[in-house]
Every structure is written in structure tokens, then in C-alpha cells.
Amino acid sequence: MSKEHSPSFWKKYIFSVDHKIIGIQYGITAMIFLLIGFALVSVMRWQLAFPGQPLPLFGVLFGMSNAPGGIILPEFYNQLGAMHGTIMIFLGVVPLGVGAFGNYLVPLQIGAPDMAFPKLNMMSYWVYLTGGIVMLASFFFPQGAAQSGWTSYPPLSNIAPVGQTVWLIGMVFLITSSLLGSVNFIVTIVQLRADGLTFSRLPFFVWAQFITSFLLLLAFPPLEAAGILQLMDRLAGSSFFMPSGLVVSGEALQISGGGNPLLWQHLFWFLAHPEVYVLILPAMGIVAEIIANNTRKPLYGYKNMVGAALFLGFMSFIVWAHHMYLVGMGTTMSNFFQITTMIISIPSVILLTCLLLSLWGGSIRFNTPMCFALAFLPMFAIGGLTGLPLGLTASDIHLHDTYYVIGHFHYVVAPGTLFALMAGTYFWFPKITGRQMSEVLGKIHFWASFILINIVFMPMFSMGLAGVSRRLWNPTEYAHAQPTQVLNVVVSYAAWGLAIAQLPFIFNLIWSTFKGKQVDTNPWKATTLEWATPTPPPHGNFEREPVVLRGPYEYSVPGQREDYLPQNAEQ
Amino acid sequence: MSAEIKWIDKPHPVSGVTNGKLGIWLFLASEVMLFGGLFSALVLLRTGADSWPVGHELLNVKLATINTLILIISSVTMVMSWASLAMKNLSKYKMYMAITVILGFVFLGIKAVEYGHKFEHHHFPSTSIFYAIYFTLTGLHAIHVIGGIIVNTYFLFPGSKLWQTKPEMFTNRIECAGLYWHFVDLVWIFLFPTLYLL
Numbered sequence: 009m010s011k012e013h014s015p016s017f018w019k020k021y022i023f024s025v026d027h028k029i030i031g032i033q034y035g036i037t038a039m040i041f042l043l044i045g046f047a048l049v050s051v052m053r054w055q056l057a058f059p060g061q062p063l064p065l066f067g068v069l070f071g072m073s074n075a076p077g078g079i080i081l082p083e084f085y086n087q088l089g090a091m092h093g094t095i096m097i098f099l100g101v102v103p104l105g106v107g108a109f110g111n112y113l114v115p116l117q118i119g120a121p122d123m124a125f126p127k128l129n130m131m132s133y134w135v136y137l138t139g140g141i142v143m144l145a146s147f148f149f150p151q152g153a154a155q156s157g158w159t160s161y162p163p164l165s166n167i168a169p170v171g172q173t174v175w176l177i178g179m180v181f182l183i184t185s186s187l188l189g190s191v192n193f194i195v196t197i198v199q200l201r202a203d204g205l206t207f208s209r210l211p212f213f214v215w216a217q218f219i220t221s222f223l224l225l226l227a228f229p230p231l232e233a234a235g236i237l238q239l240m241d242r243l244a245g246s247s248f249f250m251p252s253g254l255v256v257s258g259e260a261l262q263i264s265g266g267g268n269p270l271l272w273q274h275l276f277w278f279l280a281h282p283e284v285y286v287l288i289l290p291a292m293g294i295v296a297e298i299i300a301n302n303t304r305k306p307l308y309g310y311k312n313m314v315g316a317a318l319f320l321g322f323m324s325f326i327v328w329a330h331h332m333y334l335v336g337m338g339t340t341m342s343n344f345f346q347i348t349t350m351i352i353s354i355p356s357v358i359l360l361t362c363l364l365l366s367l368w369g370g371s372i373r374f375n376t377p378m379c380f381a382l383a384f385l386p387m388f389a390i391g392g393l394t395g396l397p398l399g400l401t402a403s404d405i406h407l408h409d410t411y412y413v414i415g416h417f418h419y420v421v422a423p424g425t426l427f428a429l430m431a432g433t434y435f436w437f438p439k440i441t442g443r444q445m446s447e448v449l450g451k452i453h454f455w456a457s458f459i460l461i462n463i464v465f466m467p468m469f470s471m472g473l474a475g476v477s478r479r480l481w482n483p484t485e486y487a488h489a490q491p492t493q494v495l496n497v498v499v500s501y502a503a504w505g506l507a508i509a510q511l512p513f514i515f516n517l518i519w520s521t522f523k524g525k526q527v528d529t530n531p532w533k534a535t536t537l538e539w540a541t542p543t544p545p546p547h548g549n550f551e552r553e554p555v556v557l558r559g560p561y562e563y564s565v566p567g568q569r570e571d572y573l574p575q576n577a578e579q
Numbered sequence: 580m581s582a583e584i585k586w587i588d589k590p591h592p593v594s595g596v597t598n599g600k601l602g603i604w605l606f607l608a609s610e611v612m613l614f615g616g617l618f619s620a621l622v623l624l625r626t627g628a629d630s631w632p633v634g635h636e637l638l639n640v641k642l643a644t645i646n647t648l649i650l651i652i653s654s655v656t657m658v659m660s661w662a663s664l665a666m667k668n669l670s671k672y673k674m675y676m677a678i679t680v681i682l683g684f685v686f687l688g689i690k691a692v693e694y695g696h697k698f699e700h701h702h703f704p705s706t707s708i709f710y711a712i713y714f715t716l717t718g719l720h721a722i723h724v725i726g727g728i729i730v731n732t733y734f735l736f737p738g739s740k741l742w743q744t745k746p747e748m749f750t751n752r753i754e755c756a757g758l759y760w761h762f763v764d765l766v767w768i769f770l771f772p773t774l775y776l777l
Contacts, residue, residue: 122584124598191605199586199598225609233616240715245705248620248712266708271623275616 025126026547030133031112032440035433037137038104042426043510044144045095048088050507055080057500059482074152082481086155087147087171089479093158094175097283098182099140101421104429105290106186106224107136110193110217113436116538116545117211119202119554119576124195132188139181146174157479159280162249162272166241167256173242176235183232190221197221202537202576204556209575211536211560212307215314216293219321220286227282227325234275241267248272270335277328285324287421288388289317291428292359295381298435299363301534302378303370304571306561309362316355316362323352333401334408342401349399356392360385376450380431383458384424391419394469409479412472415465423461430457430513437517438531442543443524449516456509463502467495535574536560588748603755607762614766617719621712621773632709634775637702639693643775646689647767653682654764657731657757664750669742672753676735679760683728690721713774720770723763730756 021029054063060079067078074084111129115122123129146153151169154160165172197218201210210218237248245263249272252265300307307313329337329345364385372378394416397403407413430453438444471492476483483489483496530539537556541549554576562573573579585591586598594601625631634640660675697703697710704711734756741749 120584124584125602126584187606187609191602191609194605195598195602198594198601199591200584225605226612229609229613230616233613233620236617236715236719237620240704240711244711244714245703246711246715247705247708248624248715264705264707264711266624266628267711268624268627271620274623275620278616 023130025122025130027111027115027123027126027129028440028545028549030129031108031110033133034103034107034111034136035109037133037140038100038108041095041099041140042101042104045092045100046507046510048092048095050504051080052085052088052092053500053503055085055481056483057497059484083155084152085481086157086479087153090154090157090160090175091143091147094143094154095140096421097158097287098179099136099143101287101425101429102186102283103136105287105294105425106193106217106220107133107189109213109290109294109429109432109436110189110220112440113538114193114196114214114217115200116439116541116549117214117536118197118200118205119537119550119556120196120200121548121550123192124199125192128188128192132185132192135181135188136185139178139185142174142178142181146171146178149174159276160238160272161276162238162241162269163251163254163256165238166249167261173239176239176242179235180232183228183235186224186228190224193217193221194225202554202556205537205575208311209556209559211293212296212310212313212317213290213293215317216289216296219317220289223282223286223289223321223324227279227286230275231279234272234279237275238272270332270337273332273335274329277331278325281328281331282321282324284417284420285320287425289320291384291388291425292317292363294428294432294435295363295384296366297534297536298377298381298431299366300561300563301435301532302373302375302381303367304373304563305366305370306559306563307362308365308368309358310559310561313359313362316358320352320355320359323348323355327352330399330404333404346400350396353392353396353399360389360392375434376445376447376454377431377435379451379454379458380427380434383454384428384431387419387423387427391416391421391424394419406475407472409477410472411468411476411478414478415468415472418465418468422465423458427457430454433517435532436538437520437524438527438543439529439538440544441521441524442526443520444527444531445516445520445524449512453509453513453516456512457506460502460506460509464499464506467492467499471495530574533570533572535562535572537575540574540576588745588751597751599751599755600758603758607758610762614719614769617712617716618769618773621716624708624712628708632707634773634777637709638713638775639696640775642689642693643771646686647771649682649686649689650764650767653679653686654761656682657760661750661753661757664742664746664753667746669739673735673739676731676753680728680731680735683724683731686724687721687728690717716770716774720763720766723766727756727760727763730759 024030024033051063051066062078063075063080064078067075070080070084074081111123149170151171153171154165154168154175156165156168156172160172160175197210197214240246241248241250247263247265247267249269250261250263250265250267251269254261254263254265296307296313327345327348329341330349333342394412398407398413398416434445434450471489474488474492476489476492480486480489483493529541529543532539537554540554542551556575557577558573558575560575562575564571565573584598588597590597590600596604656675656678660672660679663669663671663675702710704714734753738752739749741752
């Protein structure tokens with residue numbers, strides 16, 4: 009082997025421009041952030057279940073200013089809440105779904121040697137990591153991290169301690185990273201598809217990443233604009249989000265006024281609603297691949313799914329103000345956004361129905377990835393259907409800002425998206441390492457997670473219908489929240505149990521990397537191009553340029569010797 | 580093993596563009612959304628205000644007009660630099676590129692004079708919502724100008740070595756840098772009337 013083919017450890021594994029290494033870097037980093045986000049909420053769950061009691065064992069770690077004697081102060085509770093949301097969404101789920109799975113799989117599935125801009129790809133990872141470190145560092149600033157919720161509504165966030173400024177700077181890094189990533193994905197998918205791989209032959213996963221990239225590209229900049237305005241407010245004393253005559257703690261603020269807090273909400277939700285589909289589309293892509301593979305039949309309605317996903321992406325830009333029914337924008341505006349919200353539920357239902365109908369008549373293999381993928385369907389359905397009452401003003405007035413909302417979007421993201429990401433991890437692990445993860449541990453992980461996560465989120469609907477607000481530090485202080493307080497205890501125990509249920513997964517991941525059962529290059533007998541490379545794929549991926557001859561899901565083709573026909577296989 | 584990434588220096592037969600050119604267009608699309616967000620913020624603040632100052636009573640229209648002309652001329656010289664490369668004339672390219680960079684600096688200099696006048700009269704972002712949006716929009720635009728100057732200076736000096744080895748690729752890069760520079764120019768064309776004239 010010549011010298012240029014064996015680069016140093018640093019070049020090969022740390023500052024790599026290879027999309028596969030960068031994908032793994034994204035994956036490991038994002039999983040660590042998911043654990044951190046989970047740890048934060050585990051602490052919150054103690055306060056919610058046993059308000060005012062000292063947190064055992066870990067309570068002393070947080071210091072006198074946050075948790076004197078282990079009793080969590082309201083300011084610290086707010087920091088935990090704001091940072092849990094920020095870390096889970098911007099540092100955990102999106103980097104895992106797009107950064108990790110997208111980076112690793114998109115070039116492989118389209119038969120490309122790498123991303124279109126490998127150096128940009130490396131940069132986007134390092135900018136993401138910097139943003140993540142900035143976010144974590146904000147806990148150590150005076151008066152702690154951001155504490156105005158993950159939505160950072162002004163004027164509260166404008167007058168919050170310095171942690172909020174750090175949050176904004178961290179967000180600028182994360183937005184830059186996703187901008188670089190999305191440009192790279194779109195160019196790669198448009199330009200570098202293998203010969204014969206037309207758009208109508210793309211695996212659905214690639215379509216999902218393609219649409220997701222457009223959402224990231226076009227929806228994030230308005231949040232960056234909002235972030236710039238808030239930074240100006242906090243650092244240069246402007247009043248973009250500060251109305252005239254604002255009074256804080258009985259004192260009129262010395263500001264010019266003339267601003268509008270609603271401006272932030274509009275710009276924020278213009279990002280944050282498409283962001284929901286950034287969370288869900290890659291998950292749907294993963295589930296589609298796994299379902300087609302494990303039912304041994306083509307996806308039902310592939311073209312309908314692609315059309316629905318495109319329509320979903322477009323519509324997601326004009327539904328944002330359904331988060332703002334209570335701000336008094338008038339019935340005309342509310343009506344418009346109610347109608348668009350109802351319309352956007354149609355493509356979601358099409359996607360889910362196609363995935364469900366894909367099961368019909370299949371000879372299903374119930375392996376661990378398939379279990380997670382199957383669980384995604386009802387979980388996402390519960391999440392989606394409970395969203396309808398929130399999209400209509402009449403019911404939203406009662407449910408807005410309650411635990412019902414928490415239950416709704418967690419069903420979409422946690423047992424929905426995260427289960428799909430788990431499924432993807434089990435499914436593509438053999439491609440990355442050449443070894444299979446343990447099925448026994450996988451099944452333990454699946455069933456424990458599946459049962460516990462429902463005990464965590466299902467009671468939240470009841471609490472929300474009872475009117476319990478999502479940001480209460482001590483629910484026992486309010487008469488209307490007392491009857492449902494027992495549910496808080498149940499939820500907390502289930503959440504801690506859910507944390508323990510992840511141990512088999514973490515162990516499985518590490519153990520199988522070194523000791524798992526060795527498998528050949530195509531252990532699931534799949535059709536898409538990533539399985540046509542050597543395992544693990546070398547730098548440059550394919551031994552010779554693949555030529556694609558057919559669609560992505562040619563399973564159980566009549567008259568064939570095997571029940572699958574790879575996209576590039578000669579007949 | 581085919582580790583070569585295609586369509587770096589030749590356009591893709593179907594899409595008709597190189598990777599870099601598609602990338603820069605996508606980047607500009609996201610820039611449109613960034614400035615679009617800020618412009619809509621301006622619209623929302625202005626329509627919501629009881630009274631809004633008339634731009635030309637507070638701001639220096641004369642200096643801004645000169646700056647508008649400077650940016651337009653710099654856009655022309657940018658195109659000329661790219662056209663010189665298309666005609667295989669490196670020294671002409673260098674001349675036009677140098678003029679583009681210098682015009683960028685002149686723009687910033689005039690902008691600094693304008694800011695200086697404002698600060699002398701104690702007009703800051705905290706003074707009023709009008710000055711807040713004025714400083715934010717023009718400041719962000721100035722940052723974009725600085726970014727363009729850095730890129731252009733790079734292509735004027737160290738980056739131009741690429742001409743010797745891969746002239747086609749270098750010409751493509753200048754085209755992409757040009758697209759960005761025209762975009763920065765275009766943002767100013769929108770900023771100037773909205774802030775100074777209306």
C-alpha cells in the first residue's frame with residue numbers, strides 16, 4: 009500500500025473528509041447529546057414527582073446556586089427545561105437523522121463516491137460540535153443557561169441572564185452547520201446519482217433527505233434573522249421585541265420601545281414548524297426502507313409517498329401561526345392557518361397509510377429493526393392525531409401550553425422519530441461494522457422501551473386535558489393540578505425506567521462493534537445500492553461505478569431465483 | 580476504484596451546472612430567506628408603528644447614492660474579470676478583480692463615515708426602532724461585503740495559482756464568487772430605497 013492510501017489516525021478518523029466517518033462522528037456525538045438531554049429531563053422529573061424534596065445522590069452535584077441541599081430551584085428547573093428541548097431537537101434528533109444517517113447513507117444509496125463537497129461536510133460537523141459545546145458551556149455562566157424555554161419568547165428572553173446570549177450564539181453555529189449540510193445534500197443528490205438512477209428510482213430515504221434539506225435550507229435563515237435581532241436587543245440595546253412602556257418588576261425599562269414580541273414568534277415558528285418535518289421525514293425514510301426490506305415486497309404507493317412528502321414539505325412553510333392562536337391575531341388569520349393545518353394532515357396520513365398497507369400480504373420478518381419500525385406507525389399516528397385538536401382554535405384555547413401539547417409532540421418525536429432512528433441503527437449497523445447487533449438484547453431494549461415510553465407520555469394527555477400548564481415548577485401549588493399529581497409520580501418512575509432500558513442498547517452497541525456476529529455484505533438481503541459495496545465500505549465506496557437498472561424495492565419478483573433483485577444486479 | 584467526484588469542472592449533462600454553481604445558488608436561496616426575514620421584520624415593525632420617520636430626513640441620501648453607484652460599478656468590474664478569464668487574459672482579470680476589491684473597500688469606507696456621523700449625534704440602535712433596523716440591516720449587509728472582499732482578495736492573490744493548472748475550474752470559481760458579489764449588490768439595491776427614500 010502506498011503512503012497516500014494510509015493517512016494518519018488524525019486524518020482518517022478525526023479530521024476526515026470521508027462522508028462515512030463524518031456520519032459516524034455525527035452519530036456518536038448526537039447520541040451523547042441525546043443522553044445529556046435525557047439526563048436533564050430525568051432531573052426535572054424528580055421535581056415534578058416530588059416537588060421541594062431534595063434530589064437523592066445527584067442533588068449535591070448542582071451546587072448551592074442551582075439546587076441548595078439538593079432541592080431544585082425554579083430558575084434551575086427552567087434552565088433544565090429550556091436546554092432539554094434545545095439539546096434534544098437541535099443537537100440530538102436532527103443531527104442523528106440528517107447528519108448521521110443522511111451523511112452515511114445518501115452517497116451510498118445513490119452510488120456516489122462521497123458527498124459533493126467533502127471539506128464542507130467536515131466543516132459542517134465541526135461547526136455543529138462547536139455549537140453543541142457552546143450550548144453546554146452556557147450552564148457555567150453566571151446565573152446559568154438559557155431559561156426561557158426552547159422557544160425563547162421575548163420579552164422574557166430579552167431580559168434573561170447572559171446564558172440566553174450564549175444560547176443565541178450557539179444557535180448561530182447550529183444554523184450555519186445545517187446550512188452547509190443542506191447545500192451539500194441537495195447538490196449531492198442532484199449531481200452525483202449513479203448512471204440509471206433516475207429520480208423515480210431513488211430509495212424513499214433519499215427523497216426524504218432531499219426534501220428535508222430544502223426545509224433546512226429555507227426555513228432556518230428566518231430563525232437566524234430572529235437570532236440576530238435578539239442579539240441586537242440584548243447587546244446593542246435595541247428594542248425589536250420590546251414594546252413601548254414595558255414594565256418589569258414594577259419598574260419601567262429604559263428602552264426606546266416600539267418593538268413587537270410577536271415578531272419573534274412569527275420568525276421563530278416560521279422555522280420551527282418546518283423543523284417538525286425535518287424531524288419526521290428522515291424517520292419516515294428509514295421506516296420505509298426497513299418495512300420494504302422486512303416484508304419482502306415493494307412499498308405500497310411509492311409514487312404517492314414521494315408526492316405526499318413533496319406536498320408536505322411545501323405546506324410546512326404556511327402553517328406556522330397555528331402555534332400562535334392565542335396571541336390575538338384575529339379570526340381571518342386563524343382561519344387561514346386552521347385550513348392549512350388541516351390540509352397538511354392529509355399528506356401525513358397518505359404516508360402513514362402507504363407504510364401500513366405495505367405490510368399487507370408481506371411475509372414479515374420480526375427482527376429488532378422491524379419491531380422498532382412497526383412501533384413507529386401507531387406511535388406516530390397517536391402523535392399526529394392528537395395534533396388535530398391543537399390545530400383548531402376552539403380546542404386549542406383550552407389545550408394550548410398544557411401537558412397535552414407536551415404529550416402530542418413527544419409522541420411524534422420520541423416513540424416516533426427516535427424509534428425510527430433506533431430501527432435504523434439496528435438495520436445499518438452490519439453495513440458499518442460488518443457485524444450484527446445482538447437480537448436478544450435488541451428485543452429486550454425494544455419491549456422495555458415500547459412499554460415504558462407509553463407510560464411516560466400517555467398520562468400527559470390526561471394532565472393536559474385537566475388544564476395543567478407545561479411549565480409549572482411545582483404542580484402541587486395549584487388546586488387544579490393536584491388531582492393529576494399522582495400521574496406525575498407514575499410518569500417519573502417510567503421515565504427513569506426508560507433510562508435504564510437504554511442500557512442494553514448502549515451495551516449492545518459497544519459490544520457488538522467488537523464481538524458481534526460477523527455477517528456478509530448484504531445480511532438483510534436488501535436491494536438498494538448501499539448493500540452493493542464491500543463491508544465496511546472503503547474510501548470511495550464502490551469497487552466499480554454502479555449502474556442502476558431498476559427501482560429500489562424489487563422484492564419477490566415472480567420468476568426470480570431469490571426473493572430480491574438488487575438495483576444494480578444483472579438479471 | 581473510482582473515488583473521483585464528478586461534475587467539479589464540467590457541467591452535469593442533465594442539470595446543466597457544475598456542483599459549485601448549484602451549491603452557490605442554493606446558498607443564495609438561503610440568503611434570500613435571511614434578508615427576507617429581516618425585511619419582513621421591517622414591514623411588520625413599520626406597519627405596527629404609530630409614526631415612522633421619513634428615511635431621507637434622518638439618513639444621508641447623498642452618501643448612500645454614491646455607495647449605490649460604487650456597488651453597481653463593482654458588479655460590472657466583477658463581470659469583466661470573469662469575462663477576461665473566459666478570454667484567457669489573466670492580467671486583465673487581475674486588474675478588474677483589483678478594482679472590484681478596491682471598490683468594496685471604498686463602499687465600506689463611506690459606510691464608516693456614515694456610521695461615524697450617526698454616532699457623533701448619539702444615534703445608536705437603542706435610540707429608536709428605526710435606527711435599530713437601520714443599523715441591523717446595513718450592518719449585516721456590510722458583513723456580507725467584507726465576506727465578499729475576503730473571497731475576492733483570495734482569488735486575486737493566492738487563489739489565482741489555480742489558473743496555471745486548472746483554468747476551467749478557476750473560471751468557474753470566479754463565476755461563483757461573482758454570483759455572490761452580485762447578490763450582495765442586489766441586497767443593497769433593495770436596502771437603499773426601503774431605508775433611505777421611502
